[in-house]
Amino acid sequence: MAGRIRDEDVQRVRDALPIDVVVGDYVQLTNGGGGQLKGVCPFHDEKSASFYVSPSKGVFHCFGCQESGDTITFLQKIEHFSFAEAVERMAAQANITLRYEEGGYNSRGQQGERTRLVEAHKVAAAYYREQLEGAEAEIGRAFLAERGFDAAAAALFGVGYAPAGWEHLVRYLRGKGFTDREILQGGLASQGQRGGLIDRFRGRLVWPIRDVAGEVVGFGARRLREDDNGPKYLNTPETPIYKKSHVLYGIDLAKKEIAKSGRAVVVEGYTDVMACHLAGVTTAVATCGTAFAEDHIKIIRRLLMDTSAYRGETVFTFDGDAAGQKAALRAFEDDQKFAARTSIAISPGGMDPCELRLAQGEEAVRELIAHPVPLFEFALRTTVARHRVDAAEGRAAALEEAAPIVAKIKDPSIRHEYAVQLAGLLGILDEQFVVRRVSQISRWQREAPQQGRGQQRGQAARQQPAPQPAAAPRLNPHDRASSAERELLKLALQRAEVVNPYFDQFGEDEFTTPQYAAVRRAVGKAGGTVYGQGVPGFLGLVNEAAENDQVRMVIAELTVEPLRHKLVDEHYAGQILVAVRLQAVDRRLAEVHSHLQRIASRSTAEELTPVQQELYALQQYKESLKTRGAAGL
Structure with a gap:
């Protein structure tokens, strides 16, 4: 066991780092009066x-949750450190060499x-940087240069390279x-098929991910070569020091x-962060x-001093495509967790900050x-744009x-202002x-939780057990409409080799059930079936890439559920692949038909031609799938 750190060294560490300096790495502090x-x-x-923090006393206290302590206690609580780890962190920052009771200065052991x-x-970050x-x-280096980043930019962000061996x-x-156990536990390597360790990142550009105090806790690695069958971006897995929901790239800067x-x-x-900082957007x-x-929101709220009295702003940037708009609307769902104003910036051409800097400059x-x-305005405009407001029904x-x-x-x-704005967007004169409609819905939204609490109180009074929260709706494995999608996902998870490489060419929109689309997304993030065939830990990577426990539960179901046929070969897999693709083509055909009918009477021949051409191409593709099977994919 490690010896106990000497008391005088602990005190030296406390004296060297004022509490407001340590806490200030995590929380924006302002004058609280009376030297607090x-x-x-x-x-x-x-x-x-x-x-509240008292610099003169070296202590903190929260009047809301009653947490209190000194600098070391603060680090123990916020980083889940042991006492020794908190002292060691502070000693490293203050450049103090610690001594231990059982002999000498602090050895690595x-x-x-x-x-x-x-x-x-x-050490790994320095190694990658040198490489x-x-x-x-x-x-x-060519990848960075193509995106407008020179050697100085790479050095500023600590970008490195992981050799291909x-x-x-x-x-x-x-x-x-460092021991093999430490290397493996830190997520810097994985267990090879023959028992030895292999580097997690190989032949990739590497960005060090730092926590709010500036310590490297993980890495993000970008694929560079076409023969790399792994995911485009590969991150450090969850480790004792790296929790992806608790870190934000660039937060230290x-x-x-x-x-x-x-x-x-x-x-x-990562490149968007680099582009923004180099352009002067250093937030x-x-x-x-x-x-x-939510955990990311908490980090930003602490730094913004995000309270009802001190209102800041959080600006989201997303690509202007459909995926970017969906991401923006997801961010909107979290808006009410901020006191700060939340906004969105989407460039007219749909470029991300890195592309915009390269194309039009830092200004x-x-x-x-x-x-x-x-x-809120963006969410409203995006929602209204999905409807034909030139018709009463729309x-x-x-x-x-x-x-x-x-x-x-x-x-x-603000709610009243946006209700008036909504009327204008819809073209409703009244x-x-x-x-009134908005007020009515707002009242219903407020009353629904209260009614639920009232029912629970009534049940408790009758000494009946409180109702359990409703579980997420389970998928019906026998649903005929989505049975082919389910079978295809089972093949991808259980027998990746028989659906490779066609499965990886299927988009998320070809899976009509949201849970199945989420599983497809997780398989893609894990590297796809091209990477997954023959990789023992592939299911672990898929689970790691899943968005939440509900998706992981579906993955577990699909992994253990028997396939419909005992004889599973490429011919059977091809039938399933074609069945899913045909369903997707039929859905698109219906959409195009409907669109053509709506515009036929009010469009010119020039406007109708591309729609008719798409319709013809879809019909030809459908016939090809029927006659050629998987070869027509």
Whole structure:
């Protein structure tokens, strides 16, 4: 066992790092009066600043959740450190060498587990950075150059290169004194088929992912070569120091400016963060291989001092395509978790910040972020645009879909403004009709939870057990409409080799059930069937890529459920592939037919031609699938 850190060294560490400096890495602190500082508590969700820090006393206390302690306690609670790990973190920051009771100065064997893993990542980041300068990494340097990033930009963000061999990093870390257990536990390597360790990242451009305190806790790696069958982006798996829902790429560089400016910019990828920072938008961050979620909101809220009294702004940027719009609407669902204003910036050409900087220069990136659209307005316009508001039926349908969006707004005055704006978007002259409809839905939304609580209280009074929350609707494995989709996903998970490579060419929209589409998405993120065939840990990668436990449950079902035929070969797989594709083609044919009927009477021949051509192409493709089978895919 490691010896106990000497008491005098613990005190030296406390004295070297003031509590407001340590807490300030996680929470924006402002003057709280009487020599105190205050901020949004990082230990519970609150809309008012009840978290106070006393620099003179070296302690913190939250009047909301009653958490309190000193600098070391704070790090233990927020990072889930042991006492020794918290002291070691602070000692490293203060450049203090610790001594242990059982002999000498701190040797690597005496450091806490987390400290060792962080050190391994620090060494790995330096190694990758050095490799970027070698001959093999020319392809990585070319990738960066094509996107407008020179050597100085790569150095600023610590971008590196992982060599293409199987165990270059493993051997290097062993040489630096790290054990195989530490290398594996940190997610820097995986277990090979023959029992040895192999590098997790091979032949890829690598971005170090740092926590809010600036320590490297993981990596994101980008595929560079066509013969790399892995996913386009591969991230560190969940480890004791890396939780993807708890980190934001670039937060270490952006945190001070976010706190200073009261604005955070959320982009979609590593190169977008680089492009924004180099263009002067130094508040940009990105998620790391996962959707923007509640834990990310908490990080930004603490830095924004996001309370009802101190309102900042969070700007989301998404690609202008359909996927980007869906991502933006998902962000809208989280809007009410902010006190800050939330907005969205989408460039006219649908370019992301990296593409925009390359095409139009850094000023264009600054202009994009400087003129965002409120997220509520974007959600309304996107929803209304899905309907034909030139017809009474279309206006009614648009109102029923858009009114609940407006009804969710908590501030009554803002809700009224958007109700009036909705009337204008729909072309409804009677604004008050729309206002009343929104108010009615808002009242229903408020009353529904209260009614539920009232029913539970009544049941408790009758000494009956409280109702359990409804489980997510289960998929019917015998549903004929989606049976081919289910069978295809089972083949992809259980027998990847028989559906490869055709399965990877199927889009998510070819799976009509949302849960099945989510499973298809997870398979893609894990590398697809091309990568999955013959890889023992492929199912683990698919589960890791799944969005939530509900999707993981569906994956588990599909993995253990028997296939419909005992004899499963490429011929049977081809039949299933064709069946799913035919259903998708039939759906598209119906859409095009319907569109053609709607525009036939009011369109010119020139406008009708492309629609007719698509209809003809779809019909030909359908006949090809029927006659040629999988060969026609």
